[in-house]
Amino acid sequence: MKVRIKEWNAVSIWHWNVSEDEVCGICRVHFDGTCPSCKYPGDDCPIIIGKCNHSFHMHCLLKWLELETSRGLCPMCRQPFQTLGEDEVITT
Amino acid sequence: MSKVRRIVKELEEVKTDLASGITLNLINETDISHLKGTFQGPPGTPYEGGLFTIDIKIPNEYPFKPPVMKFDTRIFHPNISSQTGAICLDILKDAWSPILTLKSSLLSLQSLLQSPEPNDPQDAEVAKVYISDRDVFFSEAAKWTKLYAIKNEQPTDLVKLYNLDSAAVQSIVNMGFDQDKVAETMHTLGMSTISGTGGADENRLIERLLG
Numbered sequence: 001m002k003v004r005i006k007e008w009n010a011v012s013i014w015h016w017n018v019s020e021d022e023v024c025g026i027c028r029v030h031f032d033g034t035c036p037s038c039k040y041p042g043d044d045c046p047i048i049i050g051k052c053n054h055s056f057h058m059h060c061l062l063k064w065l066e067l068e069t070s071r072g073l074c075p076m077c078r079q080p081f082q083t084l085g086e087d088e089v090i091t092t
Numbered sequence: 093m094s095k096v097r098r099i100v101k102e103l104e105e106v107k108t109d110l111a112s113g114i115t116l117n118l119i120n121e122t123d124i125s126h127l128k129g130t131f132q133g134p135p136g137t138p139y140e141g142g143l144f145t146i147d148i149k150i151p152n153e154y155p156f157k158p159p160v161m162k163f164d165t166r167i168f169h170p171n172i173s174s175q176t177g178a179i180c181l182d183i184l185k186d187a188w189s190p191i192l193t194l195k196s197s198l199l200s201l202q203s204l205l206q207s208p209e210p211n212d213p214q215d216a217e218v219a220k221v222y223i224s225d226r227d228v229f230f231s232e233a234a235k236w237t238k239l240y241a242i243k244n245e246q247p248t249d250l251v252k253l254y255n256l257d258s259a260a261v262q263s264i265v266n267m268g269f270d271q272d273k274v275a276e277t278m279h280t281l282g283m284s285t286i287s288g289t290g291g292a293d294e295n296r297l298i299e300r301l302l303g
Binding site: 025075 | 094097098101102155156157186188189190191
């Protein structure tokens, strides 16, 4: 029997490379969702991962770091929040 | 708005968690910024058996700014004002972090009851007692718990508790005042009875009750 494909629709899913049930500690929304001020998840509302290995929606974290009261500290461990350099990789 | 979404989530989370013994409720369904929370006094402390109510106001910048909390239930504790219920706790001030929640804040208050910090007092008088005589502190704190934080089946008889002349109290109640309010006011004014009808005592008391 020969089958001829007339039409096909490709569907794909994606999610950030973090454990699936993890939420952003600041807004409590899943990482695969958006921060409260964005509409569409993905590259427009990325995740930021610190050297301390704690992650947040980037927009949530920036809002926090903008405040003087944050003193530039990670909300989770209160170490100065620093992002990883280009060539650094997190080892878990 | 981030604030509304987060509070709704927090409310749901507290409702499903029955183990913590913490409750969190909106006062008015239309106002997400004003809540009341409750927790139990920790065992092994003079607050044991009490249920403490916390008034919670949420600023617009929440969770980037801390919630404003104060005790509705009167309490005898070095870090809580015995007059206003204002709380001295670092995480509710400059040590706040947006990962903290209303529930974790209430749990921190519960542990504050377990470990007072007399060197950073909110109520200097209470802290003085705590530092100088632990037994007196303990019995006073337990008395306040019994008075204000424990809901008895039978309401506390303030007339008996304050050792007041019940006939005198009754004579004022007959004028249409609430009995507990009369007893409380007489105790504040340092009266145990009222000498004569229409005298200075009675006038002072009624003035205070109306004021």
